[in-house]
Amino acid sequence: MNSLVEGKGVGSALIDAVKKVTTQFKCERLWLITTNDNTKALRFYQKMGFVLVAVYRNALEQSRKLKPEIPLTGHDGIPIRDEIELEKIL
Numbered sequence: 001m002n003s004l005v006e007g008k009g010v011g012s013a014l015i016d017a018v019k020k021v022t023t024q025f026k027c028e029r030l031w032l033i034t035t036n037d038n039t040k041a042l043r044f045y046q047k048m049g050f051v052l053v054a055v056y057r058n059a060l061e062q063s064r065k066l067k068p069e070i071p072l073t074g075h076d077g078i079p080i081r082d083e084i085e086l087e088k089i090l
């Protein structure tokens with residue numbers, strides 16, 4: 001997900017569009033991964049009805065082996081380290 005223009009309803013519209021597809025295909029669970037530094041995304045997803053499922057500690061170590069360009073530091077100067085899984089039961 002990337003809104004490009006934030007705080008104008010793009011993110012909510014993208015989630016609504018995904019929900020339409022999941023309804024069409026009778027999906028039961030919508031899930032996603034974000035990183036520990038992305039507090040804005042964590043706020044956004046939780047306000048959209050997603051709940052935290054799991055924290056994969058130090059998962060970025062593995063990710064960086066495949067994609068070394070992932071920076072060490074992310075939003076607000078927070079080290080990017082863990083993956084956080086969220087879900088919404090449909």
Ligand SMILES: CC(C)(COP(=O)(O)OP(=O)(O)OC[C@H]1O[C@@H](n2cnc3c(N)ncnc32)[C@H](O)[C@@H]1OP(=O)(O)O)[C@@H](O)C(=O)NCCC(=O)NCCS
Nearest residue numbers: 001002003004006007008009010011012033034040041044
């Ligand atoms: C996280 C992200 C997807 C959220 O998307 P967004 O487009 O900013 O989301 P929305 O605009 O729908 O909602 C954000 C806020 O704007 C508000 N808003 C929505 N439409 C609005 C409008 N027309 N005018 C003013 N505010 C509005 C929403 O109510 C919400 O407010 P709240 O946080 O107080 O509840 C976006 O910040 C983003 O793309 N970030 C960069 C990439 C990223 O980190 N992606 C996630 C990877 S897992």
